Amino acid sequence: MSKKVLLIGWDAADWKLIWPLIAKGQMPALKKLIERGVYGNMGTMDPPYSPMLWSSVATGKTPDKHGVHGFIEIMPNLKGIRPVTVNSRSAKALWNILHHEGYKSNVVGWWPSFPAEPINGTIVSDKFQKVKINPKEKSPIVNETIHPESLTKDIHDLRMFPWEITEAHILPFLPKAAEIDQEKDKGLQSFAKIMAENTSVHAASTFVMREKEWDFTAVYYDLIDHFCHAFMKFHPPKQGAIPQNLFDIYKDAVIGAYRYQDMMLERTLELVDKDTTVIVMSDHGFESGHKRILKMPKYPAAPALEHRQFGIFVAAGPNIKQNEKVFGLGLIDIAPTILNIFDLPIGKDMDGKPALDIFKEIKIPKYIDSWEDVEGDFGQHKSVEAEDQLSDDETMQQLVELGYIEKPDEKIEHAILKTRCDLKHNLARVYLGKKDYEKANTLLLELVNNTYPVYEEKDIKKPEEGKPNPQGIKAGDPIVDIIPYYMDLLTISLAKKEFEKAENYLNELRTRDKKFEINTYFSEAKILLGRGKVKKALDVLTKAKNNRPNSEVWYQIGKIYMQTNKFEDAKEAFEKALDFEVDKAKFHQSLAECLIRLGDYEEAADHALTSIELVKYFPEAHYTLGEALEKLGDLENAKKAYDTATKLKPQTHHRAEKAIENVDEKLTKQLDLIDKTDYKYRKDQIVIVSGLPRSGTSLMMQMLHKGGLEVLTDHSRKADDSNPKGYFEYDAVKSIHKDNSWLVEAKNKSVKVVAPLLKFLSPEFRYKVVFMNRDLSEIIKSQQKMIGKNPDVLPLKLFEAYNKQMNLVETWKLKEPGVELIYVNYTDVLNHTEETLNKVSSFIGLDLNTPEMMACVDQTLYRNKV
Amino acid sequence: MTKKENKNLTPENKKSNFEITEKGSLGLLAYGDIGLRAWRKVKQEFYKKDSE
Numbered sequence: 001m002s003k004k005v006l007l008i009g010w011d012a013a014d015w016k017l018i019w020p021l022i023a024k025g026q027m028p029a030l031k032k033l034i035e036r037g038v039y040g041n042m043g044t045m046d047p048p049y050s051p052m053l054w055s056s057v058a059t060g061k062t063p064d065k066h067g068v069h070g071f072i073e074i075m076p077n078l079k080g081i082r083p084v085t086v087n088s089r090s091a092k093a094l095w096n097i098l099h100h101e102g103y104k105s106n107v108v109g110w111w112p113s114f115p116a117e118p119i120n121g122t123i124v125s126d127k128f129q130k131v132k133i134n135p136k137e138k139s140p141i142v143n144e145t146i147h148p149e150s151l152t153k154d155i156h157d158l159r160m161f162p163w164e165i166t167e168a169h170i171l172p173f174l175p176k177a178a179e180i181d182q183e184k185d186k187g188l189q190s191f192a193k194i195m196a197e198n199t200s201v202h203a204a205s206t207f208v209m210r211e212k213e214w215d216f217t218a219v220y221y222d223l224i225d226h227f228c229h230a231f232m233k234f235h236p237p238k239q240g241a242i243p244q245n246l247f248d249i250y251k252d253a254v255i256g257a258y259r260y261q262d263m264m265l266e267r268t269l270e271l272v273d274k275d276t277t278v279i280v281m282s283d284h285g286f287e288s289g290h291k292r293i294l295k296m297p298k299y300p301a302a303p304a305l306e307h308r309q310f311g312i313f314v315a316a317g318p319n320i321k322q323n324e325k326v327f328g329l330g331l332i333d334i335a336p337t338i339l340n341i342f343d344l345p346i347g348k349d350m351d352g353k354p355a356l357d358i359f360k361e362i363k364i365p366k367y368i369d370s371w372e373d374v375e376g377d378f379g380q381h382k383s384v385e386a387e388d389q390l391s392d393d394e395t396m397q398q399l400v401e402l403g404y405i406e407k408p409d410e411k412i413e414h415a416i417l418k419t420r421c422d423l424k425h426n427l428a429r430v431y432l433g434k435k436d437y438e439k440a441n442t443l444l445l446e447l448v449n450n451t452y453p454v455y456e457e458k459d460i461k462k463p464e465e466g467k468p469n470p471q472g473i474k475a476g477d478p479i480v481d482i483i484p485y486y487m488d489l490l491t492i493s494l495a496k497k498e499f500e501k502a503e504n505y506l507n508e509l510r511t512r513d514k515k516f517e518i519n520t521y522f523s524e525a526k527i528l529l530g531r532g533k534v535k536k537a538l539d540v541l542t543k544a545k546n547n548r549p550n551s552e553v554w555y556q557i558g559k560i561y562m563q564t565n566k567f568e569d570a571k572e573a574f575e576k577a578l579d580f581e582v583d584k585a586k587f588h589q590s591l592a593e594c595l596i597r598l599g600d601y602e603e604a605a606d607h608a609l610t611s612i613e614l615v616k617y618f619p620e621a622h623y624t625l626g627e628a629l630e631k632l633g634d635l636e637n638a639k640k641a642y643d644t645a646t647k648l649k650p651q652t653h654h655r656a657e658k659a660i661e662n663v664d665e666k667l668t669k670q671l672d673l674i675d676k677t678d679y680k681y682r683k684d685q686i687v688i689v690s691g692l693p694r695s696g697t698s699l700m701m702q703m704l705h706k707g708g709l710e711v712l713t714d715h716s717r718k719a720d721d722s723n724p725k726g727y728f729e730y731d732a733v734k735s736i737h738k739d740n741s742w743l744v745e746a747k748n749k750s751v752k753v754v755a756p757l758l759k760f761l762s763p764e765f766r767y768k769v770v771f772m773n774r775d776l777s778e779i780i781k782s783q784q785k786m787i788g789k790n791p792d793v794l795p796l797k798l799f800e801a802y803n804k805q806m807n808l809v810e811t812w813k814l815k816e817p818g819v820e821l822i823y824v825n826y827t828d829v830l831n832h833t834e835e836t837l838n839k840v841s842s843f844i845g846l847d848l849n850t851p852e853m854m855a856c857v858d859q860t861l862y863r864n865k866v
Numbered sequence: 867m868t869k870k871e872n873k874n875l876t877p878e879n880k881k882s883n884f885e886i887t888e889k890g891s892l893g894l895l896a897y898g899d900i901g902l903r904a905w906r907k908v909k910q911e912f913y914k915k916d917s918e
Contacts, residue, residue: 157906158899168889199895199902206898263896 003342004276005317006209007218007334008268009057009110010261011050012225013312014285015041017258026259029266030314033278037316038358040326041583043615044284046433047426048307051084053283053331054111054220058093060335060350063430064439066091068112069423080412081419084112086125092371092378094335095119095216099379101344103215106208109201110220115144119379122208123147126220128159129200133193135163154211158203162192169195173256176249187250190230195260198223202264209271216338219268227257228286232306235288254288277317277341283331284311310583310614319359326358328616340365347371411459414479421447421480428488437492444492447485452478483512490523497738499530519544522556534564551580555587562590565804565811567597585614589621596627597811604628608641619645623656627815630663639663654763658818679820681845682766686743687750690758690809691772692802694782696826697752700772701728703829703837703856704750707848712751725856728752736760755805759812767819768844771809774826776802833857888912 021027022034045053045062055068063069067090072081089112095105096119105121107113114125124146131139139159146152170177170191180188198221205219234242234250265280272278285308287293293306313329319341332352339346340354345368356362368374424443431440457475490505506523521544528537538560545553558573574591581587588611595604608625611618626641642663645656687709689700702725705711712730719726732742733753737760747765761767776799784790813821822843828836833854841848886894886908894901 155899158902160895160902166889168887168891169895172892195895202896203899203902206900210899260892260896263892264898267896267898267901 003215004272005216005338005341006268006272006276006278007057007216007338008265008278008280009054009218009220010224010280010282010312011054011111011220011222012228012284012286012307013258013261013280013282014288014308015310015312016285016288016308017254018312021255021258021262026255027262029262029269030280033265033269033280033314033316034323036322037278037314037320038322038324038326039312039314040329041614042281042283042311042313043328043330043617044307044309044311045331045430047429048284049426050222050225050283051111052426052430055089055091055093056331056351057281057283057334058095058110058218059089059091060332060339060347060352061091062332062351062434064427064434065349065351069426069430070419072419073423074416074419078416081415085114086112086117086381087115088112092380093117094338095121095123095218096378096380097339097344097371098216098342100374100376101342103342104213106205106212106214106217106219108205108208108217108219109222110218111222115381116147117379117381118147121214121216122151122212124151124155124201124204124208128155128204129197131159131161131196131200133162133189135161151208155204155207158200158207160196160199160203162189162196165192165195173253173260174249175252179245179249185246187230190226191253194223194226194230194257198264202267206267206271209268215342221261221264223261224254224257224282225286227254228288228306232286232288232292235292239292275318277315277320279334279338280312280314281334282311284308315358319361321358321360325613326355327613328618329355330617336365414453414459417452418480421450425485425488428485432488432492435495437496440488441492444485444489447480448482448489450480452480452482454478483509486512494523494526494530497530499527502527502530522552525556525560529560529563534560549576549580551577551584551587554580555584555590558590558594562594562597565597565808567594570594571598583614585611585618585621588614589618589624592621592624592628596624596631597815601628601631605632617648619648619653619656622648623653623659626656626659626663630659635663635667639667652764654765655817658763658766658816662817679768679843679845682768684747685766685768685845686746686748687844688758688761688767688769689750689752689772690755690769691774692755692776692779692805694779694786695772695774696829697754697772698723698725698727699826699829699856700770700824700840701750701752702726703840703853704770704844704848706856707837707841707850707853709844709846709848710749712746712749725858733757755809758809761816761819763816763818765818767816767821769813769819769821770840770843771821771823772826773823778826830857 018027018030022031025031045056049070051071052063052068055066056062059066068084068088071084073084073088074081076087095107096117098105099119099121103120105119106124107119107122108124109126109129110123111126113123114127116123116125125144127142127145139161141152141156141159143149146155167177170188173191174180174188177188182188201219201221205217208214209217231250231253233239234247235254236251238244238247238251269278287306287308291306311331313326315326330352332350333355334352336346336350336352336354337358340356340363343363343366345366346354347370348367349370349372354365356365424447428440428443428447431437431443455475455477460475486505486509490502490509493499493502493505502523506520506527509520521540525537525540525544528534528540538557541553541557541560545557554573554577558570558577561567561570561573571591571594574587574594577584577587578591588607592604592607592611595601595607605625605628608621608628611621612625615621622641622645626638626645629635629638629641639660642656642659646653646660687704689697689704691697701711701713705728711728713728714731715726716729716731730742730751732739733751734757736753736757740760740762743762743765753761755771758769779802780799809821813819820843822839824836824840834850837848837850837853841850886905888909890905890909894905897904
């Protein structure tokens, strides 16, 4: 069987635009490919910057490992900056590995691929298609643009120049192009440049595919991405702020790009046989609906805000399934998948996994610790070249025009410093995306704690008369804007539930962002929520929702309702979020979780599955699916879902582990008559004595102590009239919401935790909760008495609050797989002591000394009987 | 080469053959190296004739 693989990259291609075009017969080549293969979403990564993403495609690794951290890089001689090159990539790409294994590759236009690596095969690097816009200026093909150098003479004429574009090329896209005022509107110039560059890439690729022997060809086009950045704002439906005449001129430009891309695909596919595996994919999608940004915020790489989470993936070939949808693919999966096709080992240090479910016949993947450790010839550069910084002005200019980078400072030292900060920030965002908060935090703190030079009067260009300052800066401003770093620090502190830090960062942002352009609603709500101010948090979000309703604000509102057990309200909020954005995995997962609490398990399983279809690497969605299936009685599949959740989680998924144990028990006991009193001792279990204050928790603690179970207490609260035999409390419990690391000390012991704090118990451990029940009126009377109030006046609000608390405990018990809980009536302890203590002893699973426990009961202490 | 398959944006015209003009077409560009060279050749001949 042939092992040829053709990998085609369409930057920013999005199913949202493709499906309607396919339905109208306007992308026939892609349609044919889909019909004979598989298709699905391609999940992007953060930050969604193309050179970083395409390097992840080529290496199977995240940017922290492959080293490409942005659009630009600092030159090795530290004398300037330039568009990112292969020199930034520290990991081996697919074509390096294939070279080592004796395969031939063609690589055309890959971002980044300059300087061309000396591989077995050809590389037409991403510098090939970049030519001067001005026909009077020369555009020589510089050294190392093409490998082998001898190929240059064969393909030098395959570069198309923007000035060659004719009306025959323009009118199918822009029928009203004649109405463009080219003095004011540079749209046509952008159009010509993007068209010419992509035509050059395509011409070079068809040439090498026809003329050269190859096993692997990779071609990258930025046509769709660049057209989207330039013209998506004009795409129908017309946005209010877009002038009608410009809408009429440019409205079909983006669609035209997709159709032209498909025409190029048709030709490319004519050049391969049926035994070649073809992959067409994009690195992210592009907003085409109401989330389009008309006025781009002024910070580096802001245009990437328009990138959508999902790109496309299509594969067809001799061993690829037909007409199937595949789920949950990520960019990092492409390299391992292609290595699997070539029957080559996958690096264990690669972050992706081979997409085995696309294959008809699965080849068991082979693994190697790391390709980076393998010695030998990988067709890489021997030394890093210091290119002249000025040689790439055109490319830099294009990156500026696309908004991907700021116009570099004329002062080289400023430009270098800014680039260094941007790259470090991007790396921090990679760590943030991988939930490695410590590494992200360290980099971000370095960035905010740096002292930066400030702009001087002479650095500021005077604005044209009547126009605002184009740079948006004034003398005295630091040359590096540290607001984005604070935003990420805020995100980290919220993720780590460090609400005090979060509040400090939020205040810092508000102080620094005088115009208050940053949306801080979510952060503010999360901080309030973290501090238990649920109503205030909901108020903040409701205000945001009324101001500008969107999917995220509804989602956050839903999360608050979930926390407060208002499941019907939560359901409605999540459904509203999905009305705005139907393909958000986290919305489906949250709705599924909510439906479980409402008892609608089938619907819950459906939403959990949809969530997984969207993002496979989503442990919570697998866990929720497991929960729904377990409730539906499908224990085998529930176990599989829990199992997947444990395997995907970067950290251990404790809940899933406990759930698997539970399902295993249910499976082994399925045919037995289950004796519900037959509780099992669990290794390292923690016995929690809980209840509302004054419900007999201290008595139960005392009993367990006497019964032989070690108690975790620091005796900080001394015995008093209310509890003459002591409270058996442990001080650290009070701050369990901030720090629950002490729980490890509680293994095989008992500890007292009041009901409202139960939810902060770590899912890492197994708990046996003895929950003390006492008539609520009695509890309140006892408490009133303890604090010196009239015990005969029952505060109604307190009564309601306690009732609510009891409901929360019940929900918590049901959703936590590591928790087993029994209710013990205080009156039963007093009146049916032996029977009750036997029940407690059996529940804990230990042979406790019941007579000693019974001796603790002192009827005289039962003073608030109703 | 004077005749080349042309593929423009309307599917019904996709397989029709017609003369390559000096203005070229999207179909020729989409055809890759062969299309680009074929168009340039016609263009060159056209302007050569035009200048004679």
